Structures are given as C-alpha cells and as structure tokens.
Amino acid sequence: MKKSSYLITILGILLIGSCAEKKKAVAAQEKxxxxxxxxxxxxxxxxxxxxxxxxxxxxxxxxxxxxxxxxxxxxxxxxxxxxxxxxxxxxxxxxxxxxxxxxxxxxxxxxxxxxxxxxxxxxxxxxxxxxxxxxxxxxxxxxxxxxxxxxxxxxxxxxxxxxxxxxxxxxxxxxxxxxxxxxxxxxxxxxxxxxxxxxxxxxxxxxxxxxxxxxxxxxxxxxxxxxxxxxxxxxxxxxxxxxxxxxxxxxxxxxxxxxxxxxxxxxxxxxxxxxxxxxxxxxxxxxxxxxxxxxxxxxxxxxxxxxxxxxxxxxxxxxxxxxxxxxxxxxxxxxxxxxxxxxxxxxxxxxxxxxxxxxxxxxxxxxQMGGATLLSCVQPFGQWNRVTKGGREYRAIKTQQYTYARDLNGPWLLFDNVNDPYQLNNLIGNEGYTALQDDLESLLAQRLKETGDEFLPGMEYIKKWGYPVDETGTVPYTH
CATH class of the missing domain: 3.40.720.10 (Alkaline Phosphatase, subunit A)
Structure with missing residues (x-):
C-alpha cells in the first residue's frame, strides 16, 4: 500500500472513530x-x-x-x-x-x-x-x-x-x-x-x-x-x-x-x-x-x-x-x-x-388546552384586600380575552382584556354584553362545580382548617 493511501486509511479510521464517539456522547446526553x-x-x-x-x-x-x-x-x-x-x-x-x-x-x-x-x-x-x-x-x-x-x-x-x-x-x-x-x-x-x-x-x-x-x-x-x-x-x-x-x-x-x-x-x-x-x-x-x-x-x-x-x-x-x-x-x-x-x-x-x-x-x-382558568380569593382581611379598602372574597374565570369575577353578592367585574388591556371599562350589566356575561357565569359555575368549590364566606374556610383568629375575628398576618 502506498504511503499516501495508508495515511488516508488511518485518517478515515480516526474520523469514523471520532464520529462514533460524538454519536455516543449525543446519545448519552439524550438519555x-x-x-x-x-x-x-x-x-x-x-x-x-x-x-x-x-x-x-x-x-x-x-x-x-x-x-x-x-x-x-x-x-x-x-x-x-x-x-x-x-x-x-x-x-x-x-x-x-x-x-x-x-x-x-x-x-x-x-x-x-x-x-x-x-x-x-x-x-x-x-x-x-x-x-x-x-x-x-x-x-x-x-x-x-x-x-x-x-x-x-x-x-x-x-x-x-x-x-x-x-x-x-x-x-x-x-x-x-x-x-x-x-x-x-x-x-x-x-x-x-x-x-x-x-x-x-x-x-x-x-x-x-x-x-x-x-x-x-x-x-x-x-x-x-x-x-x-x-x-x-x-x-x-x-x-x-x-x-x-x-x-x-x-x-x-x-x-x-x-x-x-x-x-x-x-x-x-x-x-x-x-x-x-x-x-x-x-x-x-x-x-x-x-x-x-x-x-x-x-x-x-x-x-x-x-x-x-x-x-x-x-x-x-x-x-x-x-x-x-x-x-x-x-x-x-x-x-x-x-x-x-x-x-x-x-x-x-x-x-x-x-x-x-x-x-x-x-x-x-x-x-389544545388552557383556554380558561380560575382566579380566587378566600381571605378578604389580608393586608391588601381588607373589606374597608374594597376587598372581598371572589371567584373569577379568566379566558384568553375576558376576565369575569363575582363576589358573594353576585357579578362584580367583566373586562375585555384584548380591547381594554388596562381594564378601565367594567362591562357588568352592559346591555351589549348580556349574553357574554351569562356564558362566562355558566363557565365559572361549571369550573367551581368541577373543582368542588362551594364559594363560601372566607371565615368558613378558616374554621374548616382550624386557623387561629384574633380578638377582631380576623386572621393576623403574623400568624
């Protein structure tokens, strides 16, 4: 065998070996x-x-x-x-x-x-x-x-x-x-x-x-x-x-x-x-x-x-x-x-x-999934959600376009987040959105049923879990 052919053969063997090692490394990493x-x-x-x-x-x-x-x-x-x-x-x-x-x-x-x-x-x-x-x-x-x-x-x-x-x-x-x-x-x-x-x-x-x-x-x-x-x-x-x-x-x-x-x-x-x-x-x-x-x-x-x-x-x-x-x-x-x-x-x-x-x-x-999800608040007496500051218990359904929330008294918020990204226009009770509001209310009710959420007043959950309350009947933030 000529010297040049011998060198080419050796190089080829080395190259094949190198490729094989790389393939092994990639395969190992994949596993x-x-x-x-x-x-x-x-x-x-x-x-x-x-x-x-x-x-x-x-x-x-x-x-x-x-x-x-x-x-x-x-x-x-x-x-x-x-x-x-x-x-x-x-x-x-x-x-x-x-x-x-x-x-x-x-x-x-x-x-x-x-x-x-x-x-x-x-x-x-x-x-x-x-x-x-x-x-x-x-x-x-x-x-x-x-x-x-x-x-x-x-x-x-x-x-x-x-x-x-x-x-x-x-x-x-x-x-x-x-x-x-x-x-x-x-x-x-x-x-x-x-x-x-x-x-x-x-x-x-x-x-x-x-x-x-x-x-x-x-x-x-x-x-x-x-x-x-x-x-x-x-x-x-x-x-x-x-x-x-x-x-x-x-x-x-x-x-x-x-x-x-x-x-x-x-x-x-x-x-x-x-x-x-x-x-x-x-x-x-x-x-x-x-x-x-x-x-x-x-x-x-x-x-x-x-x-x-x-x-x-x-x-x-x-x-x-x-x-x-x-x-x-x-x-x-x-x-x-x-x-x-x-x-x-x-x-x-x-x-x-x-x-x-x-x-x-x-x-x-x-x-396809993730078209809607739940938002909720049980505690209307936290530092940032107190009743005195407008805080309330709520349950909300959020879709890719809308946010619909109700509190214990009924419908509270409805926003079109696509056309109103800053949520400046609450559409609750708006005649043009009655059908949409009804649909979102039904979707929210369905999700609450599926998740076993009875949407009770916040203190009912506090009692259920046995969390301590202070003399005002609320749960201190430091507990």
Missing part, C-alpha cells in the same frame, strides 16, 4: 435526565419586562432567555398572594385542597411535593431563598426534616423583606446566618456554587432559587441600580388614578431597580450554567408568585383579579432534545400546573394527588 432550575421572584408582574414591552425597564438577560423559551404570556397566579402560589407550585394542587389559601400558615408536612417526587427519581434537590410555607413566624428557621418538604440542600428562611444583610439558615446548622450584602446577589452566588458542585455528582438536580425581590420595600436595591431610574421619567399605566401618580412613580423607580438587579443575576446564573456545560441539559422555569398593582386601579400589592396583580411571567427554557419549539403560547397556565408539567417534561409519573394540568402535550402541539 440523561434533565436538570431542573426554577427561578421564583416575589411580586414581579408580567407586564414589567423588556420582552413584554414595558417602556421603563431593560431586561436584556431575560429577553435573551425569552427568545429561546416557551413563553406562556397569559400565565396567572390563581390565588395571587405569596404562600398559596408557593404551596400550589410544590404540590400541584389548588389552594382549597392543600389548605394554604392565605399567608403564614403551614403546608401539611405529609404533602406529596415536587421535591419528594424528584428525590425518589434519584435527583439532588435544593432550595435557596424565601420559603413562606412554614407558618412559624417571620425570620424563623424552617427546621430540617419534614418541614422542608423533601428538599435536601437548604439555604433559606421562612420570610423576610429586609434584602440587605438578611437572615438565612444553612442546611443543618441551627444558628442564624446573614447574607453579607444584598441578598439577591448572595443567593445567586449560593445557587451557582450548588450547580457547580452537582457537576461532580452522578445525579441530576432540581433546585428552586426563590428571590424576595422585587417585593416592597421598593427602595432598597443597591444604589447603582436605584440611580438608573428617575421617578419623573417613569411612564405609568393608564389605570393609575391622579391621586396615586406621584407615589406610584417613586415606588416604580425602586421596583424597577430591584428588577434590573434580578435581571443581571439571572444572566449570571445562565452564564455559569453554560460555562459548566450544564445549560443544554437544564430545564429553566422563570416565574413569580403574583404581581403588584403599584397604583393601578387605585390599589397596591396583590390579591385582586386585575391583570397587574394576577398575571405573572412564565418562561420555560427546554433542552433541544425535547423537540419543543420556543415562542409565545396563549394558554392560561396556572400555579398548580407547574409541577405536573415539569414532571412530564422529565418523564416522571405524575402523582394522583396532583390537580394541575400537564402542559407538555400542548407545548408539543398535540393538544
């Missing part, structure tokens, strides 16, 4: 279970991102993530207040089933949770940041064991809104520790360390990184972020009344400062995932537990059925091997739908205790 990273923020309304068109804020890292993710642009927090969303995320159940229909009560330690299910499938599970599911008082340690609902790695606290030098507890250490700076930064670094450590293990991971921001207090982000936003230049939503405009501009400037910092941190997490080679095999969910009215409709914070309160960001970045196209989706994914969808995406059986919907078939284009 490898995906990691799961859930990024939860507190009180980040869906409208407040660059990719959603907010003129006040630039979120380049989230915009980049949204461009390669499934974006559920109509996603909602079904009971828009902190603890109910978090309990529904962990259990895949609706609030009247798991019992956390208000803040500062404990999720049953026997609950079948997302962490417990992933543990059984050989995953490492971790939780960093705000918990708000223990009901044992603010800043208290959530003791190792059942109260941590299956999470093995832990760097968190029950709840705090002091974002500078805030308290946390480190795994089994019972002593309080302090995040040295702005906790959004410190928690991000802790998550990155956790992710790096997982690369040396054989197990995939499922981790929740739960940020406390951009929840109030609004003006506590690092000064370099606060300096980016001039209250006088803030463009308000059209549904903020004149009486609140000055306050809302000031608070929004601080709110956006927290968001800008969060965007940088999300970018930092993604950068480190890429550098560690784990990005391509990690499902990333970005969401929030509820929104913030911030002056819209003359109110602040949450619990109301309005868009600024109930609608939340919901991005799913999915590894290429799942063959699911990125892009916007119209379906109304709800809080309890996150757990079953993630389990399905990881080819893990969904427990029978779960009530939420599995959206994998919808993402794959095999099934």
């Amino acid at each position: 490898e279970p995906p990691n799961v990273l859930i990024l939860i923020t507190d009180q980040w309304r869906a409208q407040a991102t660059g990719y959603a068109g907010d003129p006040n804020i630039s979120t380049p890292n989230l915009d980049s993530l949204a461009a390669i993710s499934v974006n559920f642009k109509n996603a909602v927090s079904g009971m828009p207040v902190c603890s109910p969303f978090r309990a529904s995320l962990l259990t895949g159940q609706r609030p009247l089933t798991h019992g956390v229909f208000m803040n500062d009560v404990q999720l049953d330690t026997n609950a079948v949770t997302i962490a417990k299910v992933f543990n059984k499938e050989g995953y490492d599970t971790g939780y960093i940041g705000k918990w708000h599911l223990d009901g044992h008082g603010r800043l208290q340690n959530v003791a190792p064991g059942q109260r941590r609902q299956g999470f093995k790695f832990w760097k968190g606290n029950e709840c705090t809104h002091d974002y500078n030098k805030s308290v946390y507890y480190d795994n089994d250490d019972p002593n309080r520790k302090i995040w040295e700076g702005y906790d959004t930064f410190e928690q991000t670094d802790a998550a990155i360390d956790y992710i790096k450590e997982r690369k040396s293990t054989e197990n995939p991971f499922m981790m929740i990184l739960s940020y406390g921001t951009p929840h109030a207090p609004y003006h506590t982000a690092p000064v370099e972020y606060r300096n980016r936003f001039d209250p006088e230049k803030i463009q308000l939503r059209r549904n903020v009344p004149d009486s609140l405009k000055e306050r809302a501009k000031k608070d929004l400037a601080g709110y956006y400062a927290h968001i800008a910092a969060l965007d940088d941190m999300i970018g930092k997490v993604i950068k480190n995932l890429k550098e560690s080679g784990q990005f391509e095999n990690t499902i990333i969910v970005f969401t929030a537990d509820h929104g913030d009215l911030l002056g819209s409709h003359g109110a602040y914070k949450k619990q109301q059925p309005y868009e600024e309160s109930a609608r939340v960001p919901m991005l799913y970045y999915l590894p290429e091997k799942l063959n699911i196209a990125a892009g916007e989706r119209d379906a109304l994914m709800n809080s309890e739908d996150i757990m079953p969808t993630l389990l399905s995406l990881c080819d893990i059986s969904i427990p029978s205790t779960v009530e939420g919907l599995d959206y994998r078939p919808y993402m794959e284009g095999r099934k």
Whole structure:
C-alpha cells in the first residue's frame, strides 16, 4: 500500500472513530435526565419586562432567555398572594385542597411535593431563598426534616423583606446566618456554587432559587441600580388614578431597580450554567408568585383579579432534545400546573394527588388546552384586600380575552382584556354584553362545580382548617 493511501486509511479510521464517539456522547446526553432550575421572584408582574414591552425597564438577560423559551404570556397566579402560589407550585394542587389559601400558615408536612417526587427519581434537590410555607413566624428557621418538604440542600428562611444583610439558615446548622450584602446577589452566588458542585455528582438536580425581590420595600436595591431610574421619567399605566401618580412613580423607580438587579443575576446564573456545560441539559422555569398593582386601579400589592396583580411571567427554557419549539403560547397556565408539567417534561409519573394540568402535550402541539382558568380569593382581611379598602372574597374565570369575577353578592367585574388591556371599562350589566356575561357565569359555575368549590364566606374556610383568629375575628398576618 502506498504511503499516501495508508495515511488516508488511518485518517478515515480516526474520523469514523471520532464520529462514533460524538454519536455516543449525543446519545448519552439524550438519555440523561434533565436538570431542573426554577427561578421564583416575589411580586414581579408580567407586564414589567423588556420582552413584554414595558417602556421603563431593560431586561436584556431575560429577553435573551425569552427568545429561546416557551413563553406562556397569559400565565396567572390563581390565588395571587405569596404562600398559596408557593404551596400550589410544590404540590400541584389548588389552594382549597392543600389548605394554604392565605399567608403564614403551614403546608401539611405529609404533602406529596415536587421535591419528594424528584428525590425518589434519584435527583439532588435544593432550595435557596424565601420559603413562606412554614407558618412559624417571620425570620424563623424552617427546621430540617419534614418541614422542608423533601428538599435536601437548604439555604433559606421562612420570610423576610429586609434584602440587605438578611437572615438565612444553612442546611443543618441551627444558628442564624446573614447574607453579607444584598441578598439577591448572595443567593445567586449560593445557587451557582450548588450547580457547580452537582457537576461532580452522578445525579441530576432540581433546585428552586426563590428571590424576595422585587417585593416592597421598593427602595432598597443597591444604589447603582436605584440611580438608573428617575421617578419623573417613569411612564405609568393608564389605570393609575391622579391621586396615586406621584407615589406610584417613586415606588416604580425602586421596583424597577430591584428588577434590573434580578435581571443581571439571572444572566449570571445562565452564564455559569453554560460555562459548566450544564445549560443544554437544564430545564429553566422563570416565574413569580403574583404581581403588584403599584397604583393601578387605585390599589397596591396583590390579591385582586386585575391583570397587574394576577398575571405573572412564565418562561420555560427546554433542552433541544425535547423537540419543543420556543415562542409565545396563549394558554392560561396556572400555579398548580407547574409541577405536573415539569414532571412530564422529565418523564416522571405524575402523582394522583396532583390537580394541575400537564402542559407538555400542548407545548408539543398535540393538544389544545388552557383556554380558561380560575382566579380566587378566600381571605378578604389580608393586608391588601381588607373589606374597608374594597376587598372581598371572589371567584373569577379568566379566558384568553375576558376576565369575569363575582363576589358573594353576585357579578362584580367583566373586562375585555384584548380591547381594554388596562381594564378601565367594567362591562357588568352592559346591555351589549348580556349574553357574554351569562356564558362566562355558566363557565365559572361549571369550573367551581368541577373543582368542588362551594364559594363560601372566607371565615368558613378558616374554621374548616382550624386557623387561629384574633380578638377582631380576623386572621393576623403574623400568624
């Protein structure tokens, strides 16, 4: 054999071997279970991102993530207040089933949770940041064991809104520790360390990184972020009344400062995932537990059925091997739908205790679903939904175009969210919408029947679950 032919033969053998190795590596990666990273923020309304068109804020890292993710642009927090969303995320159940229909009560330690299910499938599970599911008082340690609902790695606290030098507890250490700076930064670094450590293990991971921001207090982000936003230049939503405009501009400037910092941190997490080679095999969910009215409709914070309160960001970045196209989706994914969808995406059986919907078939284009979902409020005596401030128990049906709500006295709100995105025109009783109102009332009644919701006064549920009340007959926020 000529020397040149011999070399060509050797090169060919090497090339075939190299291709075979690459194919083996790809095949191995396709069989490898995906990691799961859930990024939860507190009180980040869906409208407040660059990719959603907010003129006040630039979120380049989230915009980049949204461009390669499934974006559920109509996603909602079904009971828009902190603890109910978090309990529904962990259990895949609706609030009247798991019992956390208000803040500062404990999720049953026997609950079948997302962490417990992933543990059984050989995953490492971790939780960093705000918990708000223990009901044992603010800043208290959530003791190792059942109260941590299956999470093995832990760097968190029950709840705090002091974002500078805030308290946390480190795994089994019972002593309080302090995040040295702005906790959004410190928690991000802790998550990155956790992710790096997982690369040396054989197990995939499922981790929740739960940020406390951009929840109030609004003006506590690092000064370099606060300096980016001039209250006088803030463009308000059209549904903020004149009486609140000055306050809302000031608070929004601080709110956006927290968001800008969060965007940088999300970018930092993604950068480190890429550098560690784990990005391509990690499902990333970005969401929030509820929104913030911030002056819209003359109110602040949450619990109301309005868009600024109930609608939340919901991005799913999915590894290429799942063959699911990125892009916007119209379906109304709800809080309890996150757990079953993630389990399905990881080819893990969904427990029978779960009530939420599995959206994998919808993402794959095999099934139409998510045309309507429920919004509800049981507690008309929270800090932001008191009867004295117009708060009320309600049940609402939200479709891709309309929001229809009734309180205990009857029909309350009807908005065409497509033609009236700021919900300025309540169509209840409007002659031209009688048939629509009747249809939505029937749909709401049907959903309540299907879910076993009798729509009782809030105190009936308090009595049923045995939650304590104070001398005024209400449930204190600090319980």
